[in-house]
Amino acid sequence: MVELxxxxxxxxxxxxGGVTVVMARNPVRSAMGMLGxxxxxxxxxxxxxxxxxxxxxxxxxxxxxxxxxLFVIMFIGVDRAEDTSETIPLQRKLVAGLALVVxxxxxxxxxxxxxxxxxxxxxxxxIPNGTVQALGGExxxxxxxxxxxxxxxxxxxxxxxxxxxxxxxxxxxxxxx
Amino acid sequence: xxxxxxxxxWLVIAFPLGGALLLHFAGRWLGEPLAGYLASAASLAALAxxxxxxxxxxxxxxxxxxxxxxxxMPAVGASFEISWDPLSALxxxxxxxxxxxxxxxxxxxxxxxxxxxxxxxxxNLFTASMLTLVLAGNYAMLFVGWELVGLCSYLLISFWFTRxxxxxxxxxxxxxxxxGDFGFLIALMLIFSTFGTLSYTGxxxxxxQELSGWAPTIIGLMLxxxxxxxxxxxxxYVWLPDAMEGPTPVSALIHAATMVTAGVYVIARSAPIFELxxxxxxxxxxxxxxxxxxxxxxxxxxxxxxRVLAYSTISQLGxxxxxxxxxxxxxxxxHLMTHAFFKALLFLAAGSxxxxxxxxxxxxxxxxxxxxxxxxxxxxxxxxxAIAGIPPLxxxxxxxxxLSVVFNQGGWYTALWLIGLITALLTAxxxxxxxxxxxxxxxxxxxxxxxHESPRSMTVPLVxxxxxxxxxxxxxxxxxxxxxxxxxxxxxxxxxxxxxxGVGLVLVLAALAxGAGVVGAAMxxxxxxxxxxxWRRFQSGFGKLWGWWxxxxxxxxxxxxxxVTPGRRLSEQTAFGVDMKVVDGAVNGVxxxxxxxxxxxxxxxxxxxxxxxxxxxxxxxxxxxxxLVRGVA
Amino acid sequence: MLEVTPGWYMTLAAALFVLGLxxxxxxxxxxxxxxxxxxxLNAVNLTFVAAGRAAGVLDGQVAVFFVxxxxxxxxxxxxxxxxxxxxxxETASVDELAALRG
Numbered sequence: 059m060v061e062l063x064x065x066x067x068x069x070x071x072x073x074x075g076g077v078t079v080v081m082a083r084n085p086v087r088s089a090m091g092m093l094g095x096x097x098x099x100x101x102x103x104x105x106x107x108x109x110x111x112x113x114x115x116x117x118x119x120x121x122x123x124x125x126x127x128l129f130v131i132m133f134i135g136v137d138r139a140e141d142t143s144e145t146i147p148l149q150r151k152l153v154a155g156l157a158l159v160v161x162x163x164x165x166x167x168x169x170x171x172x173x174x175x176x177x178x179x180x181x182x183x184x185i186p187n188g189t190v191q192a193l194g195g196e197x198x199x200x201x202x203x204x205x206x207x208x209x210x211x212x213x214x215x216x217x218x219x220x221x222x223x224x225x226x227x228x229x230x231x232x233x234x235x
Numbered sequence: 236x237x238x239x240x241x242x243x244x245w246l247v248i249a250f251p252l253g254g255a256l257l258l259h260f261a262g263r264w265l266g267e268p269l270a271g272y273l274a275s276a277a278s279l280a281a282l283a284x285x286x287x288x289x290x291x292x293x294x295x296x297x298x299x300x301x302x303x304x305x306x307x308m309p310a311v312g313a314s315f316e317i318s319w320d321p322l323s324a325l326x327x328x329x330x331x332x333x334x335x336x337x338x339x340x341x342x343x344x345x346x347x348x349x350x351x352x353x354x355x356x357x358x359n360l361f362t363a364s365m366l367t368l369v370l371a372g373n374y375a376m377l378f379v380g381w382e383l384v385g386l387c388s389y390l391l392i393s394f395w396f397t398r399x400x401x402x403x404x405x406x407x408x409x410x411x412x413x414x415g416d417f418g419f420l421i422a423l424m425l426i427f428s429t430f431g432t433l434s435y436t437g438x439x440x441x442x443x444q445e446l447s448g449w450a451p452t453i454i455g456l457m458l459x460x461x462x463x464x465x466x467x468x469x470x471x472y473v474w475l476p477d478a479m480e481g482p483t484p485v486s487a488l489i490h491a492a493t494m495v496t497a498g499v500y501v502i503a504r505s506a507p508i509f510e511l512x513x514x515x516x517x518x519x520x521x522x523x524x525x526x527x528x529x530x531x532x533x534x535x536x537x538x539x540x541x542r543v544l545a546y547s548t549i550s551q552l553g554x555x556x557x558x559x560x561x562x563x564x565x566x567x568x569x570h571l572m573t574h575a576f577f578k579a580l581l582f583l584a585a586g587s588x589x590x591x592x593x594x595x596x597x598x599x600x601x602x603x604x605x606x607x608x609x610x611x612x613x614x615x616x617x618x619x620x621a622i623a624g625i626p627p628l629x630x631x632x633x634x635x636x637x638l639s640v641v642f643n644q645g646g647w648y649t650a651l652w653l654i655g656l657i658t659a660l661l662t663a664x665x666x667x668x669x670x671x672x673x674x675x676x677x678x679x680x681x682x683x684x685x686x687h688e689s690p691r692s693m694t695v696p697l698v699x700x701x702x703x704x705x706x707x708x709x710x711x712x713x714x715x716x717x718x719x720x721x722x723x724x725x726x727x728x729x730x731x732x733x734x735x736x737g738v739g740l741v742l743v744l745a746a747l748a749x750g751a752g753v754v755g756a757a758m759x760x761x762x763x764x765x766x767x768x769x770w771r772r773f774q775s776g777f778g779k780l781w782g783w784w785x786x787x788x789x790x791x792x793x794x795x796x797x798x799v800t801p802g803r804r805l806s807e808q809t810a811f812g813v814d815m816k817v818v819d820g821a822v823n824g825v826x827x828x829x830x831x832x833x834x835x836x837x838x839x840x841x842x843x844x845x846x847x848x849x850x851x852x853x854x855x856x857x858x859x860x861x862x863l864v865r866g867v868a
Numbered sequence: 869m870l871e872v873t874p875g876w877y878m879t880l881a882a883a884l885f886v887l888g889l890x891x892x893x894x895x896x897x898x899x900x901x902x903x904x905x906x907x908x909l910n911a912v913n914l915t916f917v918a919a920g921r922a923a924g925v926l927d928g929q930v931a932v933f934f935v936x937x938x939x940x941x942x943x944x945x946x947x948x949x950x951x952x953x954x955x956x957x958e959t960a961s962v963d964e965l966a967a968l969r970g
Contacts, residue, residue, distance in 0.1 A: 076891075160885070200930075
């Protein structure tokens with residue numbers, strides 16, 4: 059019962075946020091919609107026993123990533139209202155068709171799948187509990203190599219971002235003085 | 236007595252070849268007289284080596300021998316090997332001897348030409364090529380020399396290539412020769428497929444066993460086709476009169492020492508094959524006889540001093556063909572030798588006259604040059620008498636031997652003999668006509684021409700050649716068959732045609748030949764030792780015939796209409812029709828197709844990333860649906 | 869009494885995914901396109917979490933963790949590129965970046 063209420067509330071919140079992202083003409087509003095969507099999803103994660111993921115979602119996504127987005131929006135200029143008329147012929151119609159096909163296809167697949175939660179009778183299987191301990195143990199044992207590689211990826215991304223930021227036409231990458 | 240080993244004979248080719256190479260690179264630096272002297276020295280050195288090497292054959296102690304220089308294509312019996320026997324020795328001596336004199340003469344004749352050194356480069360290369368041809372020990376090397384001779388003739392005939400007529404004459408010589416070369420190549424392939432080798436010894440030793448049926452006839456005819464091209468016989472003689480466009484020493488070299496004699500040499504060299512092919516021999520003889528008469532009549536109608544000599548050469552080569560076709564190989568080679576002497580003499584003398592007349596070649600503008608250039612007058616007179624067959628000069632002995640051998644063959648060869656006899660009369664007629672028109676009578680020189688005797692370097696070769704023209708015939712007289720014994724080792728096992736046995740018959744035949752010559756000479760003298768108006772009357776007496784002779788029977792025009800014009804039209808069609816429309820059309824069509832396709836699908840690359848994303852999504856969904864409907868497997 | 873089965877979550881995820889897809893393909897502001905991509909990633913994350921819970925394993929959450937990290941890296945580089953382009957071209961509209969038009 060509680061789950062149903064949360065699903066309905068947070069689900070509609072996430073959808074509303076998504077619609078705002080897509081529809082808002084001002085990028086700042088899109089960012090706000092994004093924020094709503096992310097937070098709603100974080101709540102849903104909690105219901106789905108993924109506590110750590112929910113926390114990371116709020117801290118990293120809603121906190122860091124979205125702040126970065128907002129920063130760039132401010133940098134580029136907030137007042138640039140976008141012209142919403144479509145210039146590419148047939149683009150909107152085809153996108154609508156594609157969206158429809160994907161949505162209908164996904165719905166058909168999901169409901170034909172008749173997914174259900176793991177039966178409680180299987181006592182040997184602990185209900186996954188996304189605590190820091192449980193997830194951390196999993197990440198640093200079974201998936202340790204993946205963690206290292208993503209760490210490397212993050213480093214590369216950081217270096218790349220800095221290189222892009224300080225790129226000069228002469229091709230020299232040097233810190234600003 | 237120095238015994239020169241056959242192994243050293245490569246020097247004979249090496250001297251002129253080295254001279255050509257040296258002059259090619261350093262000729263301009265060596266400058267005018269020096270380049271000529273060097274070339275002459277190279278030619279003389281070759282002559283000296285050849286003469287020393289030929290001594291054993293003169294003393295009767297020599298044996299034919301081969302020396303391998305290096306392997307080329309051993310599988311086909313083709314290598315650079317020198318074959319040294321009396322025949323090649325004689326040819327080498329004629330080529331280097333007459334060639335050397337022409338070299339020396341050219342030093343004077345080419346004086347002041349801007350491409351003086353280049354001329355001697357070509358002369359030396361020409362000599363080297365001809366020596367390669369005659370010294371070859373197999374058909375492959377012979378063919379190398381054969382083609383090099385063709386190349387050199389092209390280079391020399393169109394030496395003054397800025398004149399369009401010279402350039403086209405060189406082209407004509409090359410193309411016409413090519414037709415004959417085609418037959419020659421076929422002959423070489425047939426020889427190789429029959430014998431599995433191209434070497435002389437390999438072919439000739441087994442000719443009698445291996446060749447049967449029509450094989451020798453076909454090989455013989457194909458060899459003859461090549462020879463007809465090189466030696467300017469009907470129907471491929473048209474290039475030779477045009478070869479006059481080259482400098483006169485070149486004409487002398489081509490006509491006398493090198494090039495045209497190659498055909499006769501090849502037939503004489505291939506005597507063992509022709510012996511098995513009487514039909515081919517007969518064809519050669521008939522072609523020779525008809526060419527002799529045909530060219531002699533044309534020579535009568537010419538007024539260009541060099542053209543008379545050119546047709547005379549064709550006619551005399553006809554005699555040689557007649558001889559080798561009648562298996563009188565010795566007589567043919569004998570006439571080749573004597574002809575080399577007196578034709579070189581005539582050409583060089585003509586060159587001297589042209590030189591004196593400031594480049595004019597029309598005999599109508601000459602006359603009375605007797606006093607102006609006495610040396611040329613006397614030496615050319617000797618040449619004219621020699622070619623007319625008046626004893627005891629060289630031409631008499633060789634021509635008489637040919638005619639008597641042909642007569643002795645009997646059968647339809649008697650008809651050929653008759654043609655030869657008539658030709659002898661015509662030969663004397665046109666040569667004396669020329670002599671009278673040029674040297675006797677009153678001067679008809681145009682304004683401003685003051686003929687003078689040529690320089691020493693030109694007259695000395697004339698004198699030497701005149702002496703040779705007088706005495707050259709004595710090497711082979713019915714009284715002393717020197718040349719026949721000399722050449723014996725080369726024609727071992729070949730049945731040679733002989734003159735009749737009876738002394739009386741020989742004398743009658745000789746008297747007939749001499750009579751023909753004397754009558755022809757007398758007719759020319761009486762017809763032309765008169766004012767020009769009288770000639771015209773005499774010439775108009777022949778009616779239309781004279782026009783034909785003057786026009787060389789219109790053969791050039793006929794070939795032009797039959798072959799050249801259609802060929803040109805075909806080329807034009809190919810160039811402007813096939814190439815521009817079909818080939819270029821196909822190329823442009825492909826380009827157009829690519830362009831059109833590009834124009835059609837270019838909008839796909841809009842540069843709009845959103846559109847790309849849409850296509851990507853649509854494709855992905857289509858693929859997913861496909862997989863879900865079909866199943867993964 | 870309605871029970872919320874995994875299918876419900878997945879349907880929600882599908883709806884979010886389609887929203888994001890539409891945003892990517894319709895909007896021409898690079899930043900909004902980026903946010904739409906993030907939306908799609910979140911939809912996938914939701915699927916992972918729900919499926920993981922349904923299967924009774926932690927692997928779904930592990931996958932979400934990796935997706936989060938990669939998304940963060942992508943955002944860093946992507947925004948840097950957008951800023952670089954903006955500095956040179958004074959625009960954030962992807963339609964104007966059509967230099968490769970054929």
